[in-house]
Structures are given as C-alpha cells and as structure tokens.
Amino acid sequence: MNILLTFDYELYFGSPSGSAEKCILSPTGELMQIAEKHDARFSFFVDCGYLVKLREYMNEYPTLDNDYRKIIAQLRQLSASGHDLQLHIHPHWEDSSYNGKEWVFNTGRYKLSDFPAESIDRIVALYRKTLEEISGRQVFVNRAGGWCIQPFMETGRAMKDNGVWLDSTVFKGGYFFSGNYYYDFRNAPQDACWRFSDDPLKPSENGFFTELPITPLNVSPWFYWKLFLLGRINPRLHKPIGDGNPMPAPGYRKKLLTSFTVQPLSLDGYNARLLNRGLSETKNKKSTNHMVVIGHPKALSRFSLRALDKFIDKHKQEHRFITYSAWAEKYTGSFS
Numbered sequence: 519m520n521i522l523l524t525f526d527y528e529l530y531f532g533s534p535s536g537s538a539e540k541c542i543l544s545p546t547g548e549l550m551q552i553a554e555k556h557d558a559r560f561s562f563f564v565d566c567g568y569l570v571k572l573r574e575y576m577n578e579y580p581t582l583d584n585d586y587r588k589i590i591a592q593l594r595q596l597s598a599s600g601h602d603l604q605l606h607i608h609p610h611w612e613d614s615s616y617n618g619k620e621w622v623f624n625t626g627r628y629k630l631s632d633f634p635a636e637s638i639d640r641i642v643a644l645y646r647k648t649l650e651e652i653s654g655r656q657v658f659v660n661r662a663g664g665w666c667i668q669p670f671m672e673t674g675r676a677m678k679d680n681g682v683w684l685d686s687t688v689f690k691g692g693y694f695f696s697g698n699y700y701y702d703f704r705n706a707p708q709d710a711c712w713r714f715s716d717d718p719l720k721p722s723e724n725g726f727f728t729e730l731p732i733t734p735l736n737v738s739p740w741f742y743w744k745l746f747l748l749g750r751i752n753p754r755l756h757k758p759i760g761d762g763n764p765m766p767a768p769g770y771r772k773k774l775l776t777s778f779t780v781q782p783l784s785l786d787g788y789n790a791r792l793l794n795r796g797l798s799e800t801k802n803k804k805s806t807n808h809m810v811v812i813g814h815p816k817a818l819s820r821f822s823l824r825a826l827d828k829f830i831d832k833h834k835q836e837h838r839f840i841t842y843s844a845w846a847e848k849y850t851g852s853f854s
C-alpha cells in the first residue's frame with residue numbers, strides 16, 4: 519500500500535489567525551524530523567494566497583518580512599528533502615488585509631467559484647507560479663481550500679491552463695453547507711481514483727483530471743465527545759500547537775457531537791487515533807492500493823505527532839510513505 523500523508527500548510531482564518539511560528543513553522547519542523555527519522559516523504563498543500571499577501575506587506579512590516587523569509591526557507595528545505603509542495607487555494611486572501619497587528623479576513627468570498635472567471639484565471643496562475651518559483655518543480659496537484667471545490671467548471675478551466683491535472687479534495691460521503699462552506703461528496707464514486715472532466719464527482723474515461731480522493735472514515739459522535747473532553751482534561755497533550763482560531767462553521771460541532779459523520783482520515787489532534795483503523799479498512803478494500811490522509815501543521819498536537827511517529831514506525835516495512843509525485847510517476851496511465 520502507498521500511504522500519502524498530506525498537510526495543508528496554512529494559518530487559521532478566524533480571529534486571531536495565529537502566528538506563522540506556532541501554526542506553520544514549528545509543527546512543520548517536527549514533521550520534517552519524523553519524516554527524516556523514518557525516511558518517509560510527505561506532501562504539503564501550500565496556501566499560496568498567504569505567500570502573496572506576505573509579499574504585499576513585508577516591506578511595510580518587519581514582522582511579516584521575518585515570517586516570509588522563514589516560510590520560504592522552510593518550503594525550500596521541504597522541497598530539497600523530497601517532500602511535495604502542491605497547490606492549496608484560499609482565495610479569500612484576495613479580500614483580506616493586514617492592519618499592522620493582525621490579519622483581517624473577509625471570508626465573504628471563501629470559495630474559488632465565488633469569484634468571476636477572470637479572477638479565477640489570475641489567482642490560479644499567480645499562485646501556481648509563486649509556488650513553482652519556490653519549489654523549483656512543476657506543480658500538478660490541487661486541494662481546494664476548505665474542501666470547497668464545487669462547482670468546478672471555471673476552476674477546472676484555469677487548472678487545466680496551468681497544467682494542474684490531479685485533485686485530492688474529495689472524501690466520499692462528506693458534506694457540509696453552512697456559513698461560507700459548501701461541499702457535498704455524498705455522490706462521489708466508490709473507486710480508489712478516477713478520471714473526470716468538469717465535475718469531480720462524475721467519472722469520465724477521457725477526462726483531463728484525475729481525482730485521488732482523501733480516505734473517508736465513519737466516525738461516531740462519542741469519539742468527538744472524547745476528543746473535546748480530552749482537550750479540557752489534558753490540554754498540553756491534546757490542544758492544537760497552532761495558536762489561532764478557525765473560521766466560524768455554524769453547526770459543525772453540533773453535527774459531530776450528535777450524529778455519525780463521514781470524515782476525512784486525519785492526523786489532526788486526537789483524530790490521529792483513527793489512523794490504524796483507517797489503514798485496516800483501506801486494506802480490506804481489495805481494489806485500493808493507496809490511502810490519502812489529511813492533516814494541518816496548525817492542528818497537530820503532541821498526541822498526534824507521537825501517534826504519527828508510531829504509525830510510520832509500525833507500518834514502514836510493509837507500506838510506503840510517498841508523495842503525489844512518486845505516486846504519479848508510478849501509476850499515471852496504469853489505473854484507468
């Protein structure tokens with residue numbers, strides 16, 4: 519089995535956003551140490567809107583200049599160590615600003631599809647170019663910010679123009695529409711991966727795009743009661759390392775605490791507890807030879823970093839921990 523451990527490299531989008539040090543630099547540093555220890559490779563979906571905004575304000579604010587330099591240095595180091603840097607777009611950065619103390623987010627246009635077609639073209643091209651200049655490699659994978667990939671028509675056109683042909687956003691069965699969020703993956707195919715044209719949920723044999731979905735998992739409400747309780751009882755072990763607050767998602771916590779939900783298999787905080795279950799369920803599906811796990815440096819905890827270390831150690835003989843680049847090299851053309 520190929521296991522793709524993937525991380526959305528970003529700040530929080532609530533108030534406060536949290537610091538680059540705590541949300542990104544320090545936890546990613548720990549991830550690099552774990553990867554090195556086990557000779558594993560990870561994939562990072564880099565929030566390029568943040569990089570573009572840092573560049574816009576760095577001459578005016580030394581603290582942002584410092585953040586920018588450290589982040590670029592870390593991204594270069596990640597790329598040089600064989601980790602993947604791929605595209606993660608949170609277009610609300612376009613409408614956001616820095617007030618001298620903190621980021622002020624306007625999340626009214628949270629999805630790429632909230633923007634007119636010309637803006638989508640410009641954003642995708644600029645963010646792709648920004649990332650390629652840092653990594654020195656071609657960017658070809660996208661993960662939509664906040665999983666908000668629908669509707670895909672205009673976004674798809676821009677992705678195609680920019681040579682981005684692989685998507686890794688969908689997790690079958692997941693859905694949430696509230697506040698600025700909208701995603702609905704209940705009708706996604708069962709397949710391990712599939713080709714598509716202008717709708718990621720509709721396979722089409724000769725489609726330009728390929729979906730390599732995030733592994734979904736059914737999670738009981740009791741799990742989340744435990745998760746929230748542990749955060750109170752032992753915050754040192756279970757609280758996120760990141761020091762910001764998420765963008766409000768009205769009703770989301772209630773949904774988790776009151777019903778079974780389908781979640782993306784995740785490394786964030788106590789969710790890392792479910793890694794082994796995710797792997798054994800994936801192994802039982804005979805048609806699948808890969809598993810995609812999502813995480814966020816900002817949402818990792820002491821607990822999840824330890825769980826990740828143990829998980830890789832336990833499975834590294836039998837399975838391979840690889841990037842999208844390594845996956846694409848091996849499987850492009852052979853799965854359709």
Ligand SMILES: [Zn+2]
Nearest residue numbers: 526528663664
């Ligand atoms: Zn994100």
